[in-house]
Structures are given as structure tokens and as C-alpha cells.
Amino acid sequence: MRELTRREFLTISGVSVITVASSNMRASENIAALPTPQSRGAAAKTGDTQKPWYAVMRRCGQINFNERDPIAMDVNAWADYWASLKVDAVLINGGGIVAFYPTQLPYHHRSEFLGSRDMFGEMAAALEKRKLHVVARMDCNYAYEEALKARPEWFERNRDGSPRKHNESTWLLKTCMFSPYFTEQMPAIYREINARYPVAAFFTNGWPSTGALSVCYCESCQKVYRETVGGTPPEETDAANPIYRKYYEVFMGRVLEVWKLWDSVAKEKRPDSVYVGNLGGGLRTVKNVKKLGEVAGWFNADHQGRAGDTVIWDCAQQGRVAQSVMKGRTITNVTGAYSNSRLTWRHTAKAPAETTMWMAQTTASGMVPWFHWLGGSPEDTRWREVGRSFFNWLAANEAHFRNKRSIADVAVLYPQNTIAFYKSGSGPGSWRGGDRAQTSDYLQGLYYALLEGRFVFDFVHQEDAAPELLKKYRALLIPNAAYLSDKQCEQIRDYAGSGGSVFATFETSRYNEWGGKRSDFALADLFGVSITGEAIGPLGNSYMRIEQRHPVVNAFDGTDLLPGPENRLPIRVSDSSPLTLSLVPYYPAFPPEMVFPRTPRTDEPAAVFKQKGASRIAYFAGDVDRTFWRSGNTDLSQLIQNVVRWVMGDGSPSVSVTGEGVAELFAWETEPGYALHILNYTNPNMTRGFLRRFYAIGPQKVQFDTAAKKKITNVRALRTGRDLAFKQRDRTVRFEVPTVVDYEVIALT
Ligand SMILES: [Zn+2]
Numbered sequence: 001m002r003e004l005t006r007r008e009f010l011t012i013s014g015v016s017v018i019t020v021a022s023s024n025m026r027a028s029e030n031i032a033a034l035p036t037p038q039s040r041g042a043a044a045k046t047g048d049t050q051k052p053w054y055a056v057m058r059r060c061g062q063i064n065f066n067e068r069d070p071i072a073m074d075v076n077a078w079a080d081y082w083a084s085l086k087v088d089a090v091l092i093n094g095g096g097i098v099a100f101y102p103t104q105l106p107y108h109h110r111s112e113f114l115g116s117r118d119m120f121g122e123m124a125a126a127l128e129k130r131k132l133h134v135v136a137r138m139d140c141n142y143a144y145e146e147a148l149k150a151r152p153e154w155f156e157r158n159r160d161g162s163p164r165k166h167n168e169s170t171w172l173l174k175t176c177m178f179s180p181y182f183t184e185q186m187p188a189i190y191r192e193i194n195a196r197y198p199v200a201a202f203f204t205n206g207w208p209s210t211g212a213l214s215v216c217y218c219e220s221c222q223k224v225y226r227e228t229v230g231g232t233p234p235e236e237t238d239a240a241n242p243i244y245r246k247y248y249e250v251f252m253g254r255v256l257e258v259w260k261l262w263d264s265v266a267k268e269k270r271p272d273s274v275y276v277g278n279l280g281g282g283l284r285t286v287k288n289v290k291k292l293g294e295v296a297g298w299f300n301a302d303h304q305g306r307a308g309d310t311v312i313w314d315c316a317q318q319g320r321v322a323q324s325v326m327k328g329r330t331i332t333n334v335t336g337a338y339s340n341s342r343l344t345w346r347h348t349a350k351a352p353a354e355t356t357m358w359m360a361q362t363t364a365s366g367m368v369p370w371f372h373w374l375g376g377s378p379e380d381t382r383w384r385e386v387g388r389s390f391f392n393w394l395a396a397n398e399a400h401f402r403n404k405r406s407i408a409d410v411a412v413l414y415p416q417n418t419i420a421f422y423k424s425g426s427g428p429g430s431w432r433g434g435d436r437a438q439t440s441d442y443l444q445g446l447y448y449a450l451l452e453g454r455f456v457f458d459f460v461h462q463e464d465a466a467p468e469l470l471k472k473y474r475a476l477l478i479p480n481a482a483y484l485s486d487k488q489c490e491q492i493r494d495y496a497g498s499g500g501s502v503f504a505t506f507e508t509s510r511y512n513e514w515g516g517k518r519s520d521f522a523l524a525d526l527f528g529v530s531i532t533g534e535a536i537g538p539l540g541n542s543y544m545r546i547e548q549r550h551p552v553v554n555a556f557d558g559t560d561l562l563p564g565p566e567n568r569l570p571i572r573v574s575d576s577s578p579l580t581l582s583l584v585p586y587y588p589a590f591p592p593e594m595v596f597p598r599t600p601r602t603d604e605p606a607a608v609f610k611q612k613g614a615s616r617i618a619y620f621a622g623d624v625d626r627t628f629w630r631s632g633n634t635d636l637s638q639l640i641q642n643v644v645r646w647v648m649g650d651g652s653p654s655v656s657v658t659g660e661g662v663a664e665l666f667a668w669e670t671e672p673g674y675a676l677h678i679l680n681y682t683n684p685n686m687t688r689g690f691l692r693r694f695y696a697i698g699p700q701k702v703q704f705d706t707a708a709k710k711k712i713t714n715v716r717a718l719r720t721g722r723d724l725a726f727k728q729r730d731r732t733v734r735f736e737v738p739t740v741v742d743y744e745v746i747a748l749t
Pocket residue numbers: 155156157176177178179216217218219220221222
């Protein structure tokens with residue numbers, strides 16, 4: 001790479017004169033002092049000078065420049081807009097694919113329309129003037145033909161050696177993360193920007209993501225395959241293949257290496273700067289989010305909206321996945337103000353109700369909203385007020401969004417390995433893994449039942465299920481975590497051994513973390529059952545027969561039969577627990593003449609319920625969670641809710657909200673006290689976007705347990721802006737929320 005030896009002096013309006021030095025010199029040695037974030041940013045506002053600015057950020061915005069924007073971009077108007085949203089930081093395009101400043105670096109393509117402008121510099125100065133942190137939004141994923149000719153080793157290759165073109169903008173070519181583009185060119189660009197501009201963080205669009213691994217055939221990758229992986233990896237996710245498993249480790253290792261390198265480059269100028277990668281994926285992740293969370297100072301979820309039949313709570317789920325690995329450290333979630341859906345329209349606004357509910361889920365789940373528009377000269381400006389009104393409401397109530405910890409008393413195991421790698425079933429009609437929409441269906445079904453039952457819960461990542469972390473929860477719910485390591489099974493057993501309760505389904509613990517099949521459940525002793533054969537299904541028209549009274553089935557008056565799961569494992573009970581739900585095997589559903597049970601009664605349990613001291617164990621041999629998700633069957637939802645209530649024990653839950661409507665709840669201990677978040681999903685567009693309007697739900701009766709001896713003096717509904725009457729007796733505060741239109745946050749102080 002050509003070294004820059006030329007020195008130049010730039011004047012940045014309103015800031016100071018700084019020196020740009022050679023790219024191989026530590027920029028920090030050459031930069032005159034810039035204003036520190038403590039003197040101007042969010043950290044100063046809270047008086048918390050220990051944490052870097054991004055750790056206390058509450059709101060951010062992004063204007064995504066296009067190459068033509070330098071012709072007409074009004075930087076002051078944009079800076080005024082962002083300032084009017086009271087954001088802490090704004091993301092603006094620095095470079096990578098296109099440089100929006102007069103870069104001196106070779107093969108760093110300047111915007112064709114840049115002319116004599118320095119648009120990044122102008123915008124950075126305009127934001128700086130308004131005391132907003134500037135985050136350089138980069139793109140490391142593509143470069144131009146000119147770079148390909150000069151530095152062919154930077155680019156991804158197909159099997160035949162051809163470079164990989166962008167599918168729409170075919171003049172752009174995909175760069176390879178194993179190549180020096182990531183370790184030399186991108187750091188050189190960061191250093192150039194860091195040296196010239198008052199940048200507080202760097203963000204890369206589209207990298208690394210949480211999705212499936214890519215397989216490239218460039219020289220760097222071939223060398224990695226030869227020397228480290230031991231062969232060329234398969235192009236599809238296949239944890240059964242030892243080469244894939246090795247590649248997964250090597251791939252994750254490279255992602256973390258690049259992340260750490262870029263973070264260290266970002267910090268060369270100021271230690272409170274940070275590199276933030278692009279993650280997201282909602283429930284459906286392949287890359288190890290636990291490991292990504294360990295290197296991330298700030299986790300950005302690029303989960304901008306939903307499409308098609310995606311459920312409205314998709315954004316809250318993103319928050320839960322990210323919280324399971326960040327544990328209160330900064331997570332941002334992007335809301336696309338443009339119409340990102342299937343199809344996507346980049347330059348018209350999304351329905352305001354949809355945009356608002358997405359931002360509401362972001363804040364309810366403890367994430368920081370990041371409001372995003374694309375293109376500097378919008379002809380549709382309807383989105384502006386949608387963001388402004390929500391952000392101004394947030395700013396007015398900011399203290400109540402500073403969470404200290406979740407006060408959920410139920411944990412849901414986030415079964416990442418099963419979601420990423422699960423393959424199950426054999427023979428006709430079996431489903432195969434690799435379809436991530438299906439592997440998350442178990443969790444999705446449990447989730448939907450938890451919403452219907454108004455439970456307050458957290459996700460716990462399967463690699464983070466140590467008993468000391470689980471002990472705050474009354475119960476651990478495990479939606480078919482088929483792929484669990486020996487250690488994780490040991491931790492779950494220890495949790496139950498110390499009095500915790502567990503509800504697990506189907507193939508939970510049948511395989512190790514990579515899908516190696518065990519001869520029996522690793523948790524056979526905990527469940528009190530053993531496997532006697534291969535999974536049966538998918539088959540409809542099977543049943544569960546209620547054999548005797550038990551809290552999980554008492555509410556089912558008027559029936560002895562409940563709908564059965566679509567797939568099940570044949571099991572044998574290893575200790576003598578009474579038969580509560582027995583299996584009625586499949587029989588034909590058509591034609592009506594043939595519809596009668598061939599084996600009306602069996603003594604094989606469909607589920608097992610055990611109690612030992614405070615610990616309650618419920619195990620279902622079938623995929624009741626996934627079957628509920630696929631069928632929408634109300635009995636299955638009720639059954640799952642009953643089981644969750646039973647495993648939680650006899651005491652009342654720490655938070656309960658009763659009333660009409662489908663609502664999602666989050667409860668936090670905050671800096672000033674407590675906050676209960678209620679998201680109203682009651683809407684004909686709950687499972688198919690976009691929301692057109694909101695349908696208010698009526699009175700919600702709340703019972704909320706505080707810490708012992710905490711005296712509550714005020715209960716206020718922040719969205720409607722009024723105080724609520726309440727009663728406190730010992731730890732329990734009772735009040736009624738008269739209505740929830742879209743979202744309500746009740747602050748208890
Ligand atoms: Zn490569």
C-alpha cells in the first residue's frame with residue numbers, strides 16, 4: 001500500500017486546526033486536542049464521567065448519503081433536524097465504497113459529485129456545532145473496478161475465480177474479510193477520517209451480520225482452507241460436517257480479530273471512541289452472538305422493520321436476543337423510516353403507526369432507538385415528525401429509560417445452536433434443518449404463548465446459563481434446545497438442583513452443541529424420561545388425553561382430549577410419576593368414515609410433571625411450542641401458559657398486568673425507580689404489516705413488586721402524561737392503567 005507522507009493542514013469550521021499525518025503513524029500523536037465528549041455529550045448530562053459517551057447514549061439518528069447528495073445537500077438543515085430530535089449522535093457516511101470527503105487514499109473512490117465539497121467534513125462540523133457526536137458510517141463490503149485491477153487480492157471470488165458483483169449495482173465488487181482490504185485499507189481509511197474530523201465512533205454497514213457464513217475462493221481464503229480449516233468448507237450451513245465446524249471457528253475468529261483491530265484503530269485518537277459492527281437478525285442467528293457481544297462495546301442491531309407475515313413483536317425479540325449477550329450495555333436498533341418491507345421503497349415513508357411501534361419496542365426492550373432516513377434531498381418528508389415526536393417524548397422522560405436491570409422472573413433459554421444448526425427427522429415427511437425460519441418456530445411458539453399469558457421474561461443465551469445468572473429466575477423455559485453442550489446441560493441440572501424449575505420440550509439436550517446425537521437426553525435424569533426411538537412426525541390428528549387432575553389441565557372443562565403435537569419422541573418414564581397427559585397416536589383425519597382412534601388409550605406420557613422440593617420439572621415429548629406456532633391452536637397456547645404458571649410456583653409473579661388485549665410487557669429497575677412498559681399489539685395487522693392505526697385497549701390492572709422497603713411516592717403514565725392512583729402494601733404496588741393506545745410506560749418512583 002502506498003504510504004502517505006504528505007502532511008496537510010485542514011481547517012475544520014468551528015473546531016480547530018488539525019494535522020493529518022502518514023497513515024502508518026499513530027494518529028493520536030499528531031492531533032491537536034479536540035473537545036472531549038465529557039465536555040459536550042451525554043456522559044456530561046448524567047454526570048457519569050466514568051463511562052464512554054456511547055454507554056449512556058439514549059437516542060441516535062442516521063442520514064445515509066447517496067453519491068449524488070453533494071450536489072444539493074443542505075448540511076445545516078439536516079443538522080437542525082437531528083438536533084430537533086434531541087439525539088446524542090448522528091451517523092453520516094464517511095467512506096468505504098464511496099468517500100464523501102477529499103480522500104488521499106488510493107482506490108478509495110471519491111463521490112463523483114463531490115466537486116470541491118467536503119460533505120462529510122461539513123456535516124461533521126454542523127453536527128459538532130450543535131454538540132452532537134459524529135459517527136462515521138462506513139461500508140467495507142464493496143469496492144470499484146479500479147481497486148480490483150490494482151489490488152486483486154482484496155476481493156471475494158467465485159469457484160471459477162471471477163469476482164463477485166453486487167446484484168443490483170453490478171459495477172461494485174465484493175471485498176473479502178480474510179483479505180488485507182479489511183486489515184490494511186479499512187484501517188487506513190479510519191485513520192484518515194480520524195485524523196481530519198471530530199469523529200466519536202465508526203460503524204460499518206452490513207458487516208459482520210449474524211447470518212450464515214459466506215464461502216469465498218480468493219487466494220487468502222484458499223490459504224485459510226488449506227492451512228487452518230483442513231479443506232474447503234461447504235457453502236450451506238452444515239454443522240454435521242467437521243470441515244464446516246472448523247470453518248465456523250476460524251470464521252468467528254477472523255470476525256473478532258477484525259472487530260478488535262478496528263476498535264483499536266478507532267481508539268487511537270480518543271479512548272472513548274469505539275467501533276460498532278452491524279448485527280441484528282432477530283431470533284434467527286447463525287454467527288455466535290455471545291462471542292460478538294464479548295467484543296462489542298456497543299451492539300447495533302440493523303433490524304429496521306418487518307415484511308410480509310412477520311409478526312409485529314419481531315423488534316422486541318431482537319432486543320431480547322441482544323440483551324442476552326450485552327446485559328445492559330448499549331444496544332441500538334435501527335428503525336427504517338422509509339418503507340422497508342417486501343418490496344422496499346427507499347424514498348417513501350413507512351406508515352407512522354408501524355414506525356412508532358418499532359421504536360416503542362426498541363425502547364421497551366431496553367435498546368436505544370436509531371432513526372434512519374436515506375438520501376439527502378427527500379421528496380417525502382412525512383417521516384420527520386414521526387421520529388421527532390417519539391424522540392422528544394423520550395427525551396422529556398429520559399431518566400425512566402435508564403435501566404439498571406430487568407426484573408423479569410422467568411427466563412427463556414435462547415437456543416442459538418439449535419436455531420443455527422438444527423437438523424431433525426428422517427424418512428418421508430420429515431423436515432430438514434438449515435431453514436432458519438423453522439428452527440426458530442419452537443421459540444416463536446413459546447413466545448406467542450408468553451405474550452398471550454402476559455408473562456414478564458428475559459432471554460438467557462445458552463452459553464450464559466450459569467446457575468448464578470439463572471438464580472434470579474423462578475423458572476427456565478427451554479423451547480426445544482436440541483443442541484446443548486455437556487457443560488450447558490450440567491448448568492441446567494445445577495439450576496434445578498438448587499431449587500430452580502424447568503419446562504423443556506421435544507429434543508432438548510438430545511444432541512451436543514454441534515448436533516452429535518447422544519444415545520439418550522443428556523437431561524434424562526432431570527426430565528425423568530428416556531428416549532425409546534426416533535422422532536415421529538410430522539403428523540396431524542394426534543391427541544393428548546387428560547388422565548387426571550393437575551394444575552396444568554384443570555382449566556380444560558368439557559374435554560378429555562387436547563390437540564397433540566405435530567412431532568414427538570417416543571419416551572419411557574424412568575421413575576414413577578403419575579400419568580397426567582397420555583398420548584393418543586395419530587389416526588387418519590380424512591375421510592370422515594375413517595376418523596376414529598386405532599389405539600384410544602395408551603400409558604405412554606405426552607408430558608411428565610415432577611416436583612422435588614421447590615423445583616418443578618415439566619417435559620413435553622412433543623413439539624407443542626412449534627405446533628402451537630404453526631396451528632394457532634388456542635388449547636395449546638392455554639396449555640403452555642398453564643405449564644409456565646405451574647413451574648413458576650405458587651407465589652404471585654413479581655409483575656402482573658391483567659386486562660383485554662394482546663400486549664408485550666417489560667419491567668425494569670431504572671435509575672429513578674421502576675418502569676413497566678406495555679406494548680399494545682392488539683391490531684388486525686399484528687401478524688401482517690404494516691400497522692395502519694392503533695386500537696386502544698381498556699383498563700389494565702397492575703400488581704408490581706418492588707424491592708423490600710422501597711416506598712413508592714408517585715406512579716405516572718409517561719405516554720399519556722398523567723399520574724395514576726395507586727396503593728402500596730409491603731412490597732406490592734397496585735394501580736390501574738386506564739388505557740393503552742400504542743405504548744405506555746408507567747414510572748414508579
Ligand atoms: Zn476470500
